[in-house]
Amino acid sequence: MIDILVYLFETYGYADACPAEPEQLARKLSAAGFEQGEISEAIEWLSGLRGMASEPTASFDPNSRSIRIFTDEEQGRLDIECRGFLSFLEGNGTLDARQRELILERAMALPESEVSLSKFKVIVLMVLWQQQASMDTLILDELLTEETDEEDGDWTEVLSVH
Known part of the structure; x- marks a missing residue:
């Protein structure tokens, strides 16, 4: 499935x-050669x-100094690298x-x-892509060029920055 998300980002520069x-x-996607199960x-x-992005939510104070506490389930699925990367992106104003x-x-x-850091970066990329958020070139490069885990496949060789 992650390969399809990367393909969509590469093929459609804008959501x-x-x-x-x-x-x-x-x-x-089928014409591009992806399997039906992955497509679904x-x-x-x-x-x-798309549904989550369009739902109204409670407003968040952008100047808040609150700290996000991760649930046990989130901690079990997102390792310290993923959580640290998320904190980094929020801390530097990307998110x-x-x-x-x-x-x-x-x-x-x-x-x-468990979600690996490389998969997590694709999720970050897709959320920002869906929201048409502007991204700093260095952040975009970080999202696109991270080495993948062996089990994730090697999609980084085909990515280019738009």
């Missing part, structure tokens, strides 16, 4: 350019992202509290029991 209709997107998972995941929560929700929606 608005990506087909919104699940059937149309499924046809395009990716479309479901994207639908969840606000709402985006952080969207990222956490979408990470928890993955079928894997």
Whole structure:
């Protein structure tokens, strides 16, 4: 599924350019050679992202000095590298509290029991892509060039910065 998300980012520079209709997107992904099971998972995941991004939420004070406490389930699925990377992005102003929560929700929606840092970075990328958030070039480079775990596949060789 992560490969499909990377493919969508690479193929559709902007989230608005990506087909919104699940059937149309499924046809395009199938034509690109992805398997039906992965396509279904990716479309479901994207639908969840679109749904969460469009829901009204409680306002977060951007100047708050509060600290996000991770649940036991979040700590079990997101290792210290993922949580540290999220804190880094929020601390340097790349993410606000709402985006952080969207990222956490979408990470928890993955079928894997543990989310590697490379997969987590793709989730961050997709949330920011969906929201059409502007990203610093160095942050974008960090999201795109991290070495992948062997079990994640090697998608970094095909990525380019837009």
